[in-house]
Amino acid sequence: MTDEIAAEKPQIVIENLVKRFGERTVLDHINMSIDRGETVVVIGGSGAGKSTLVRHLIALERPTSGQILVDGVNMAALDDYELSKIRRRFGMVFQKYALFDSMSVFDNVAFPLREQTKLAEREIKERVMGKLEDLGVGHAAPRMPSEISGGMAKRVGIARALVMEPEILIYDEPTSGLDPVTSRTVDELIEEMRERFGVTSVVITHDMASAFDIADRVAMLVHGKIAVEGTPETVMASDHEAVRRFVHSSAIDPARVSGRTRKSPHEIREMRLARLAAAGTPVI
Ligand SMILES: Nc1ncnc2c1ncn2[C@@H]1O[C@H](COP(=O)(O)OP(=O)(O)OP(=O)(O)O)[C@@H](O)[C@H]1O
Numbered sequence: 667m668t669d670e671i672a673a674e675k676p677q678i679v680i681e682n683l684v685k686r687f688g689e690r691t692v693l694d695h696i697n698m699s700i701d702r703g704e705t706v707v708v709i710g711g712s713g714a715g716k717s718t719l720v721r722h723l724i725a726l727e728r729p730t731s732g733q734i735l736v737d738g739v740n741m742a743a744l745d746d747y748e749l750s751k752i753r754r755r756f757g758m759v760f761q762k763y764a765l766f767d768s769m770s771v772f773d774n775v776a777f778p779l780r781e782q783t784k785l786a787e788r789e790i791k792e793r794v795m796g797k798l799e800d801l802g803v804g805h806a807a808p809r810m811p812s813e814i815s816g817g818m819a820k821r822v823g824i825a826r827a828l829v830m831e832p833e834i835l836i837y838d839e840p841t842s843g844l845d846p847v848t849s850r851t852v853d854e855l856i857e858e859m860r861e862r863f864g865v866t867s868v869v870i871t872h873d874m875a876s877a878f879d880i881a882d883r884v885a886m887l888v889h890g891k892i893a894v895e896g897t898p899e900t901v902m903a904s905d906h907e908a909v910r911r912f913v914h915s916s917a918i919d920p921a922r923v924s925g926r927t928r929k930s931p932h933e934i935r936e937m938r939l940a941r942l943a944a945a946g947t948p949v950i
Pocket residue numbers: 687692710711712713714715716717718719761
């Protein structure tokens with residue numbers, strides 16, 4: 667497949683995804699496609715199924731029915747070897763940071779680089795410290811996870827997902843528990859990953875200001891179904907009752923949404939191709 671074709675097809679396709687836990691239907695016929703370099707923000711109340719949805723994208727959950735295709739590959743059909751290979755293209759920021767308790771902050775972030783690359787220790791150190799410093803937690807590098815605050819652990823989890831510079835990043839509530847200034851820093855990093863590397867991002871958030879700042883598209887889940895999906899402007903204007911309540915309770919200023927300036931998908935794609943050309947990496 668050439669770059670042209672690969673870039674024009676959606677990178678992730680969710681087809682008729684149904685997930686039941688016992689009798690309970692948590693995801694109810696979800697259909698969605700996500701383009702390369704796009705940032706999709708998923709919003710919705712607690713228990714709506716957001717985490718379950720994104721966990722399917724890297725096959726941490728298996729569909730009851732329906733499928734997830736990544737570049738046309740059905741995630742549920744992969745064996746363990748193929749799955750571990752495809753998962754390297756993803757980075758995931760977990761809702762509950764999931765750091766290794768027995769490793770220092772530095773070693774937690776270095777872990778994927780040591781496992782999956784042949785980088786020299788000097789280069790690993792540079793990358794790890796660079797990411798920790800981007801997130802304002804460089805000073806925590808030698809500490810153990812039990813010695814840092816929840817907000818710091820959150821940022822370490824983000825650093826660990828970003829350090830591999832993956833093609834697809836999934837963020838499950840990256841800014842929950844962070845102060846407003848740190849939250850904006852995280853938003854900027856999400857945008858920077860997209861603009862520098864053409865990363866595809868799926869972001870779950872309860873932070874409406876953040877959702878509308880970073881999203882190309884917003885999808886709102888209500889009881890396991892996508893109630894509304896579209897540009898931030900479309901979602902802001904929706905008259906769906908649950909969406910109105912959710913969005914308007916955040917008291918976000920509509921002028922802020924309509925006044926955004928964004929890079930076009932074309933510009934993002936150009937950057938991605940330039941990066942790939944510079945790195946000499948195949949697209950798929
Ligand atoms: N492994 C599981 N077994 C049984 N039920 C589960 C499992 N995982 C999730 N659920 C249930 O599925 C529903 C959706 O959960 P999910 O974590 O996806 O919600 P969410 O939208 O991410 O909520 P929150 O905003 O609180 O993180 C919840 O009722 C949850 O209890």
